[in-house]
Amino acid sequence: MTFHRHGLTFFSYDKRKAVSAFVLAATVLAGPADVKAADETGETLGFLVTQFAVAIHYGDFDSDCPDGLTPTxxxxxxxxxxxxxxxxxxxxxxxxxxxxxxxxxxxxxxxxxxxxxxxxxxLDDPRHPLHKLVQSKVSYGMNLDGDSTGEASAFTCKHENFTGVNGEDGVDNQMYRIMGCAKSWRGDGPKFGGSMAVKYNSYMKDGLHNFLIELKGVNDRRNDPDVEVGIYSTENNQMLSASGDHIPNQSFTVTKNPRWHNIVHGAIVDGVLTTDMLEELNLDWFSALNGPFGAANEYAFRRARLRVELLADGTLKGILGGYLPIETTSAQARNGGKGVATNGNRDCASEYKSMAVYADGYPDPVTGQCTHISMANDVVAIPAFVIHGDDEPTKTASAKQ
Incomplete structure (x- = not known):
């Protein structure tokens, strides 16, 4: 499979192995990845996600965490x-x-x-209490349940809402509420973030998993009411610079696994892309830690939305919000075992107990206890070429306004 741009011919992944050095040089020189869509109705923009970790809002510390940090x-x-x-x-x-x-x-x-x-x-061990909670009212995130009261519904448990950083009502982000005052998640501040953000973002540099975003039919990068958005996993690893930085305009092939294909409608308003809601958004997820439970996992978001700004330098920056199973959010600690609590100094019992108590999505039909927790992940993405294989399967999107 080949595609063309600015007089250059780019090959599918297998053929590129023989000419990888040429392709890397050509793509870096060619500029942003903006090949035309096949139907010529607009641009197709491809991106590689370089940051994908829990979004922590750094307000005044005494307002965010008046009770101090959660004990290690x-x-x-x-x-x-x-x-x-x-x-x-x-x-x-x-x-x-x-x-x-x-x-x-x-x-x-x-x-x-x-x-x-x-x-x-x-869960019943009093030596491991609940996390200290964020007390301030502002958070990154989205109104995931369509309600600003925090009352229980058919798919939510009663919870407190935040106000968004831009003044939005009804923001759901219980993950930030319980992790925003934990040392490993909050860290020393916004410049470096917590050790958990560093760890999760390093997984992508190390090639354990990588994600792609593709925008099709973009006629105006500032305002366009009708854009097709694809969010995919890829098995390809990225090349890094000599200093270990991400390199833009590399080529990546979309995974053949249709479960990790997510396609949804979006709209661009004043340079900000917001997608419709996806009932399910699944992506490959792999931890570097070993153990009897294995290292493979999956992001299985429910009621997910992507909101990113198209920046002047060709990158994307924003958040992905949704509900994630608490068993998924605790998987990294399970894979690591006791070393996470000792070497990493994270009280896994308190962490899990807090998620179980403050989970606000998808109650168990028998117990009534919610099984998912609302959250928002930081999203930063750089230009990339997204390649679709000739035999690529399709997955029908489950999207709602």
Whole structure:
């Protein structure tokens, strides 16, 4: 399969292996990936997603987290001890004892359960309390349930709403509510973000999974009421610069797995693309951590929307909002096992318990407990060439206004 642009011929993935150096040089020189759509009704713009992690809004810290940060695993253990015992354990000569207690005893259930592989065994354990919550009223995200009251509905549990950063009412983002005051998620501030954002974004650089965005039929990059938006996984790995940075205008083939093809209508208003709602949006997801549960997983968003700005430098920047199963959000910790709680210093039991309590989407028909949590992921994407194979299967989009 070939396609043409500015007098250059680009080959399908298999043929490009023989001429990869030429293609990389040619695509970088050619400029933004804006090949014409086959029907000539507008541009087709391709992008590689380079950032995809939980969006943390950094307001005034005392307003966001007036109760302080959620304790790390070692801090949580110390809080279960008397002041005198805490002081004793923190003496240098007692370092080995302290490490044994918080890294082994505190992270193991009564029957030998691993705090991260089986966090449900700790739901009633008072040593692992709920996370400290974000108390401010502003968050990234979207109104996912179409309601601004926070009342329960057929597919939601009662919850508090946020106001969006641009003043939108009814923003649903319970993930930020429970993770926005956790050290590993909040980090030291917006410049570097938390260690979890660094980790999740590094997965894409390392080639564990990569995502593509494609806009078809774009007649005006500032205002266009009718754009087809594709969000795909790709098995291709990206090339990085010598300094480890992303390189624009590389070519990527859309996965052959139709489950990871997501196509939906969108509209551009004042340079901001917003899609209709997708009942389901599925993408490949792979963790670098090993374990008996395996490293493969999947983003299985419900009621998802993408909202990104088309920037002057050819990139996209915005968010993807939706409901994600709490079992998916805790998968990275399960794959890592107890090391996430000890080396990573994340109290997996408190993390999972908080998600279970504050989950606000898709209640279990028997228990009434919600199984999904509302969230928003940062999305940054750079220009890329999106290639569709000749035998590519199709998936019917399930989209609503």
């Amino acid at each position: 695993t070692d801090e949580a253990y110390l809080l279960t001890q008397s002041p005198a015992e805490r002081a004793r354990l923190l003496l240098p000569e007692n370092a080995r004892e302290f490490e044994q207690k918080w890294k082994t005893d505190f992270t193991t259930g009564p029957n030998g359960e691993d705090i991260c592989r089986n966090p449900r065994s700790f």
